[in-house]
Amino acid sequence: MFSLSLCMIVKDEEDVIDRVLTCSNRFADEIIIVDTGSKDKTKEICKNFTDKIYDFVWCDNFSLARNFSFSKATKEYIMWLDADDYITEQNIQKIIALKNSNDQADVYMFKYVMGFVDGTPTFEFFRERIVKNNSGFEWSGFVHEAITPHGKIKYLNIEIEHRKQKVGNYMRNLNLYRKAQKSGIKFTPREQYYYSRELYYNGYYKKAIKELKKYFCLNDKFTPNIVGAYLIIAECYFVLHDYQNSQKYIFESIKKFLPNAETCCMTAKIFESLHDKFQAILWYNIALITPKDSSGFVQKDFYDYIPYLELCRLYYPINFEKSQKYFLMAKKLKPDSAEVRHNSKFFKHQNNEK
Incomplete structure (x- = not known):
């Protein structure tokens, strides 16, 4: 059994942040929000779920923001999500079961599914989703940031759905x-x-x-x-x-x-x-x-x-x-x-x- 910190970086996500935090509140022992400059009600909504909300001055580097969020985590393991992610009930139960198990991997890889058309995802791949805290895991890359997995790595049949609700800035x-x-x-x-x-x-x-x-x-x-x-x-x-x-x-x-x-x-x-x-x-x-x-x-x-x-x-x-x-x-x-x-x-x- 292990404890879990959820770390997120957000900006102007009032349309979706309640959805992902409602899911996450079911399994996260700690929710950490790092806001990079919201001008809407994102932070106010987050206050319904956590008091651990931090401001981060945006510097064109996603990894620095994510590493800052990880630095605030106090639990045994860290999980990350994006504001427009969603977790189904079935997958919430799988995450709870993982937490309650005796498993002790360094990295847990979950499926990331996206590109939904008519309710069906068209694109999927495994991503490093939960990592052991204080074990040298850091984000790298100022855009399309990632963590390099090391140690004991486990691939699990757990899905995180990436469900965008608004068109982003393609440039x-x-x-x-x-x-x-x-x-x-x-x-x-x-x-x-x-x-x-x-x-x-x-x-x-x-x-x-x-x-x-x-x-x-x-x-x-x-x-x-x-x-x-x-x-x-x-x-x-x-x-x-x-x-x-x-x-x-x-x-x-x-x-x-x-x-x-x-x-x-x-x-x-x-x-x-x-x-x-x-x-x-x-x-x-x-x-x-x-x-x-x-x-x-x-x-x-x-x-x-x-x-x-x-x-x-x-x-x-x-x-x-x-x-x-x-x-x-x-x-x-x-x-x-x-x-x-x-x-x-x-x-x-x-x-x-x-």
């Missing part, structure tokens, strides 16, 4: 990277990767390619980021209509690492753009039999829903029965999605004409 992270770059900060491999990814997200495709090629020279050892870098370069070239280079980088990824479903779907997309629909069909089928690698980032739709939709579309001109088969498989997964509703009308019309 915020990129601007922080640019500011750091101008000040002469030398990026770590992880920072170089995430900086490049922010360039891609914001439509700077040529610059993203250039910076990811620099990232490859830094000899990062974290495979999910390396695979992600190849995928982003391939996607950038694809958007720029340079299908040959797009194919080159996706094939380099496949040569070096076992392909995941996202890689397979990207390969299929490239082949279709090169007017080879049969190869596209092949690669979407490979995506369907590719095992999930839970050690990295998993975009779940690439393992079933997206291949089903694309195979439905690709088979339609050549094999109506197969096309309809894959449509029904997609419908079973997401009966209320916009794509399924559209295709339902189409196949209903087609079948009525027969």
